[in-house]
Amino acid sequence: MDKILVGLKRVVDYNVRVRVRSDGSGVETDGVKMSINPFDEIALEEALRIKERGDANEVIVVSIGSGDSQQQLRTGLAMGADRAILVETSDRVDALTGARIFHKLIDRENPDLVILGKQAIDDDNSQTGQMLAAIWERPQATFASTLVIDGSKATVTREVDVGLEIIEIDLPAVVTVDLRMNDPRYVKLPDIMKAKKKPLEQIPLAELNIEKAVAISQVKFEPPTERAKGVMVEDVAGLVATLKDKGLI
Amino acid sequence: MSKILIVAEHADDVLNPSTAKCVACASEIPDAEIHVVVVAANASPIAAEAASLTSVTQVLCIDNPLNVSQLAAIVAPQVVAMAEGYSHIFGPSTTFGRDLMPRVAALLGVNQVSDIMEVLGSHSFKRPVYAGNAIVTVEAPANLPLVATVRVASYRSVPDGGNATINSIEVESQSPEHTRLIELQAGKSDRPDLQTAAKVVAGGRALGSEEKFQLIFQLADTLGAGVGATRAAVDAGYVPNELQVGQTGKIIAPELYVAIGISGAIQHLTGIKDAGTIVAINKDPDAPIFEVADIGLVGDLFAIIPELQAALSG
Incomplete structure (x- = not known):
């Protein structure tokens, strides 16, 4: 195949203990470490492996967001992507509008495969890939743990509630990846230097003429209710007694 | 009044408990009429189970051999064909629902509310974000169909005791040839199911x-x-x-x-x-x-x- 398109979302790093802003307007992001959404990193790693096996010619990383997302795209280029596209907007982009943006880029780039993370760890929506597949009228293979390309087809193993589901899809298609697909590579310093010379195209969102979807509005953020403080028991006898007290055994 | 359509999850002719949890969530919406749609290859045993759920007034069956596969690409267009007249379309936040419902939403041209954990009003809900480290109150536009997944862990199944009518529905559906189910490797176990075990x-x-x-x-x-x-x-x-x-x-x-x-x-x-x-x-x-x-x-x-x-x- 020729091209693989990969989405990279800038999110609060997964190691950060997220705190809700006191005014309830969102979560604290000032001075907080930002990274590529971990699932997207796995998506990129998979695309790079497909290319390195000789099954694809070019890997293009795409992000939607403010100019800050260039950092994540540069990291993606350092990992090995060939070029990057940033669709620039300072507004929050809802999932359907995001899918429409990808659809527009698909019209332009004609990729054979779009690989995305199965969800972003900030809003935990798990929607964009499925929505893109719907409006593109192409197959979707969500929650994928293995992806085998065979010419114009792909065989995908999906992690589902009852176990594993294996499906075959015709390309082009959208695949969203789960954690066990691969372990993303570490970026080496020379690659970071090389990445600076790779093309990163910035497109203002307005230039794409996307019909914006009506967003679900986020009215208020609050911290989750804390669980009541528990008790420590000394030994198994204490544990069994406490469970009996609670009527659990 | 809200008219709510719930997409039933099932396997091997048995209704998944996630459906009864979706009904529990839907019945928190004020003044709601709740219907369940069963998209299946052999809908009647599943429909009978759904019809007995408290609060459900109508079960709609779409019987079609191609529904042996519950892939989103196959099920979504059939749900969309049924969507007319419903204010809300709910599915569970299981892998079945998370795969299917965004495809339904996109075909209807709307966004989706994922993982409803609490109902505040007909279009207002709480849902977890950042791995549950924050809870956000969301409001969906009232003039559009509302597609959502229900966070099944937040709800207890409604009990049996309902007596809904069961109707067969014909919708035009084509098998999307671009997606083919090869095999489902389900873990076999006699232990209680992880998602519903006490x-x-x-x-x-x-x-x-x-x-x-x-x-x-x-x-x-x-x-x-x-x-x-x-x-x-x-x-x-x-x-x-x-x-x-x-x-x-x-x-x-x-x-x-x-x-x-x-x-x-x-x-x-x-x-x-x-x-x-x-x-x-x-x-x-x-x-x-x-x-x-x-x-x-x-x-x-x-x-x-x-x-x-x-x-x-x-």
């Missing part, structure tokens, strides 16, 4: 091997419990993926959750926050699991499990 015993990487993880299975059997695991234990190959509990695995709400050799990463804790009682057994007294545990016991799990096993059997 009790769950779960193990982490501290178990050390697939063989030693058997201790968890044995304890679960003594308690009549389902078995769960952390991502680390699944990654290490001790147990298959369908046992993973957490942000990227299953979100569960058993009455009793026994976490053994589990340190308590945020991503794991988000999967058990709604458990009734959390028991933690870990050798590290500073493990984060103790911050959420109702009952904590510090010690060597390889000494504790046999002792607990003996105490429970005795």
